[in-house]
Amino acid sequence: xxxxxxPQTRVLVQGITGSFGARHTQLSLAxxxxxxxxxxxxxxxxxxxxxxxxxxxxSEAIQQxxxxxxxxxxxxxxxxxxxxxxxxAGLDIVICITEGIPVNDMVKVKxxxxxxxxxxxxxxxxxxxxxxxxxxxxxxxxxxISPGYIHKQGSIGVVSRSGTLTYEAxxxxxxxxxxxxxxxxxxxxxxxxxSHLDVIKMFNDDPETEGIIMIGEIxxxxxxxxxxxxxDHCRKPVAGFIAGATAPPGRRMGHAGAIVSGGKGTxxxxxxxxxxxxxxxxxxxxxMADTLLKMMNRA
Amino acid sequence: MNLHxxxxxxxxxxxxxxxxxxAVCSTAxxxxxxxxxxxxxxxxxxxxxxxxxxxxxGKGTFKNGFQGGVKVCKSAEETESKASSMLGQVLVTKxxxxxxxxxxxxxxxxxxxxxxxxxxxxxxxxxxxxxxxxVSTEGGVDIEEVAESHPEKILKESIDPxxxxxxxxxxxxxxxxxxxxxxxxxxxxxxxxxxxTWWECDAAMIEINPLAIMEELDGREVLVAVDAKxxxxxxxxxxxxxxxxxxxxxxxxxxxxxxxxxxxxxxKLDGSIACLVNGAGLAMATMDxxxxxxxxxxxxxxxxxxxSREQVTAAFKIILSDPNVRGILVNIFGGIMQCDIIAKGxxxxxxxxxxxxxxxxxxxGNNVELGRxxxxxxxxxxxxxxxxxxxxxxxxxxxxx
Numbered sequence: 001x002x003x004x005x006x007p008q009t010r011v012l013v014q015g016i017t018g019s020f021g022a023r024h025t026q027l028s029l030a031x032x033x034x035x036x037x038x039x040x041x042x043x044x045x046x047x048x049x050x051x052x053x054x055x056x057x058x059s060e061a062i063q064q065x066x067x068x069x070x071x072x073x074x075x076x077x078x079x080x081x082x083x084x085x086x087x088x089a090g091l092d093i094v095i096c097i098t099e100g101i102p103v104n105d106m107v108k109v110k111x112x113x114x115x116x117x118x119x120x121x122x123x124x125x126x127x128x129x130x131x132x133x134x135x136x137x138x139x140x141x142x143x144x145i146s147p148g149y150i151h152k153q154g155s156i157g158v159v160s161r162s163g164t165l166t167y168e169a170x171x172x173x174x175x176x177x178x179x180x181x182x183x184x185x186x187x188x189x190x191x192x193x194x195s196h197l198d199v200i201k202m203f204n205d206d207p208e209t210e211g212i213i214m215i216g217e218i219x220x221x222x223x224x225x226x227x228x229x230x231x232d233h234c235r236k237p238v239a240g241f242i243a244g245a246t247a248p249p250g251r252r253m254g255h256a257g258a259i260v261s262g263g264k265g266t267x268x269x270x271x272x273x274x275x276x277x278x279x280x281x282x283x284x285x286x287x288m289a290d291t292l293l294k295m296m297n298r299a
Numbered sequence: 300m301n302l303h304x305x306x307x308x309x310x311x312x313x314x315x316x317x318x319x320x321x322a323v324c325s326t327a328x329x330x331x332x333x334x335x336x337x338x339x340x341x342x343x344x345x346x347x348x349x350x351x352x353x354x355x356x357g358k359g360t361f362k363n364g365f366q367g368g369v370k371v372c373k374s375a376e377e378t379e380s381k382a383s384s385m386l387g388q389v390l391v392t393k394x395x396x397x398x399x400x401x402x403x404x405x406x407x408x409x410x411x412x413x414x415x416x417x418x419x420x421x422x423x424x425x426x427x428x429x430x431x432x433x434v435s436t437e438g439g440v441d442i443e444e445v446a447e448s449h450p451e452k453i454l455k456e457s458i459d460p461x462x463x464x465x466x467x468x469x470x471x472x473x474x475x476x477x478x479x480x481x482x483x484x485x486x487x488x489x490x491x492x493x494x495x496t497w498w499e500c501d502a503a504m505i506e507i508n509p510l511a512i513m514e515e516l517d518g519r520e521v522l523v524a525v526d527a528k529x530x531x532x533x534x535x536x537x538x539x540x541x542x543x544x545x546x547x548x549x550x551x552x553x554x555x556x557x558x559x560x561x562x563x564x565x566x567k568l569d570g571s572i573a574c575l576v577n578g579a580g581l582a583m584a585t586m587d588x589x590x591x592x593x594x595x596x597x598x599x600x601x602x603x604x605x606x607s608r609e610q611v612t613a614a615f616k617i618i619l620s621d622p623n624v625r626g627i628l629v630n631i632f633g634g635i636m637q638c639d640i641i642a643k644g645x646x647x648x649x650x651x652x653x654x655x656x657x658x659x660x661x662x663x664g665n666n667v668e669l670g671r672x673x674x675x676x677x678x679x680x681x682x683x684x685x686x687x688x689x690x691x692x693x694x695x696x697x698x699x700x
Contacts, residue, residue, distance in 0.1 A: 076534060076537075077537065077538070100534045101534060102501055102532055102534045102535035102538075103423060103501070103503070103532045103534065103535070104460075104498065104501055104532070104535065105535075106428070107423070107428055107429065107430065107460045108460055108461075110428040110429075111428075111429075111459070111460050111461050112461075146634065147634030147664065147665070149665075150634065150664070160580070161580065162578060162579060162580020162581065162583075162584075163578055163580065164576075164577060164578025164580055164581035164632045164634070165578070165580035165581050165584055166580075167632050167634045167664075168581060168584075168632055168663075168687070171632070171663065188579060188580065190423060190425050191423070191425070191428045215580070217580055217583060218583070219425075220425040220426075221425070221426060222425075225426075241584070243580050243581075243583035243584040243587060244583040244586075244587070245587045245590070246568075246583075246586040246587050246589075246590045246596055247583055247586070247599070248566070248568065251566055251599075253566065253579060253582070253583050253599055254564045254578075254579025254580075254582060254583070254599070254601040255579045255580070256532075256533075256534060257425070258579060258580075258583065262442075262443050262446065263443055263446075263447075267587075283591065284587070284588045284591050284687070284688055284691075285581075285584040285585075285587070285588055285687055286588065286686050286687045286688035286689075287688075
């Protein structure tokens with residue numbers, strides 16, 4: 001089953017003609033993902049790489065191609081507008097890769113999305129991968145910038161605020177012969193569309209997912225909220241890692257959301273919440289897969 | 300990006316927040332000119348405030364022995380003399396570290412006796428993704444201590460970004476603070492200006508501490524933002540050229556400024572093991588694993604997703620400018636990037652910088668075997684790490700020896 005997206009999901013790319021968007025569209029096509037449309041205002045009618053039709057607006061792209069998911073590679077100043085265009089057009093899911101969107105733009109986007117059916121993943125995230133069954137997980141749905149080949153189709157769900165730490169966890173699993181149901185990067189910004197908890201609930205309901213790796217970092221309280229829910233409701237084993245135990249307070253550690261301010265959002269508090277919820281704590285980032293597999297008696 | 304107090308007060312004042320009459324001065328003569336005017340207008344006190352980004356100014360000590368970075372003065376002569384002791388001197392506070400900060404600007408203001416102090420701030424509430432107005436009757440003290448000891452004394456009002464801060468919300472908060480009658484009217488105007496500044500300037504946080512009731516010469520009571528602290532959302536600076544121009548490079552660490560020129564995200568720490576990593580999460584985790592195995596990270600350094608040869612070389616140079624560094628750990632998960640290209644970049648950087656310190660490299664991802672081969676055959680003494688744990692242990696051991 002997987003969550004959020006499947007190999008059958010029809011994907012459109014907002015910002016397909018920019019260098020970053022174009023490069024990752026090529027990689028998604030090579031992975032076997034159904035990229036059915038691109039959107040670049042003013043370039044409607046062109047064809048990307050002789051394969052993907054480009055439209056001026058998202059709603060035209062949906063009408064012509066039946067796309068239900070979008071990935072946003074639009075520069076920061078225009079990203080909020082691009083997300084809301086996808087919401088207005090009635091997409092099921094918008095995945096925003098763009099890093100550096102002003103926080104207040106995202107505050108407005110969140111407000112405008114209240115009561116709408118579209119789910120937003122990100123921004124400032126690596127995207128989503130539901131691995132396929134082919135060689136190096138080919139034939140899956142790769143939306144975003146993750147390396148596709150590190151995945152393997154299977155039963156572990158991965159959710160993380162960090163891109164490279166997601167790859168680290170996925171690679172640890174794949175190297176041990178363990179596959180993933182879906183891997184979701186929710187992004188490192190302080191205001192994002194989908195939280196750890198949202199994704200954990202979906203994994204809990206997904207019959208294909210048997211265990212979960214949750215990777216968090218300093219800043220905010222999203223990990224604590226997820227942990228509180230897991231304690232009472234989650235039927236599946238969860239292992240976790242929190243990055244930033246050594247980060248100095250008051251400094252932003254790369255991600256706009258990774259900051260300990262006013263004594264809040266420390267790694268220690270999050271690890272404590274994980275322990276209290278029965279979540280297996282990986283002592284180092286090298287132990288994420290092993291910690292989960294031990295809990296599942298598969299180590 | 301952080302602002303100075305005088306810059307924050309300028310932005311707040313332009314948007315209807317009552318701030319004290321003041322002048323920014325960089326010479327004692329400017330201070331005297333302004334102080335003469337203030338006392339001629341009937342003021343009985345001035346306050347001279349050092350303009351540095353760090354907190355704890357009032358209790359700080361200058362390296363020349365002068366006590367206090369904020370001084371209340373009773374005459375124009377005293378104002379000038381205190382200012383002379385502060386200008387061009389290095390102020391050390393609990394937040395500056397032992398190096399302190401050079402005071403090159405003073406904010407001089409007409410002062411009154413404070414009758415009562417409050418706290419007010421606007422910031423993002425991450426749990427709701429909405430702005431929040433936060434106030435307390437406990438002004439003039441460390442708000443984190445209030446949050447710890449008397450959390451019930453902190454009041455929060457969530458703001459709908461589609462509506463902005465509504466006047467009824469300000470009245471509710473004013474009433475809760477005990478601000479009635481004319482004070483309620485003033486508070487409503489002040490909170491509206493505070494939120495307007497936060498929203499229009501794309502601030503991350505604005506803190507007014509203290510917000511104070513002061514008595515004017517005619518006995519009238521006024522609500523004044525006596526101190527102001529403001530930080531901005533760096534992602535939004537592109538649309539605020541006037542505010543961006545307020546950046547004070549003297550307040551930032553030299554190495555961090557240098558790193559930002561190459562789009563490198565570098566934060567200096569106190570340890571001896573430098574790290575060079577792609578991705579913020581992995582960079583934090585690399586610092587953590589160094590500490591886990593008994594070492595101390597010298598920095599946070601994220602070279603980003605598509606680190607170029609120039610960036611890697613610049614990163615090495617920055618790392619090596621830190622005299623405390625005794626070993627380097629490079630941790631790259633080359634998901635999209637090719638490990639062989641990264642390896643060439645590392646080899647070039649090592650040659651160019653003439654590196655002699657122990658260097659442990661952990662490469663993973665595309666073309667990893669080719670990448671490792673390039674490192675092996677480079678003739679350089681590069682230690683290879685198989686996993687993050689293996690690499691971290693190797694660099695900790697190398698530095699320990």
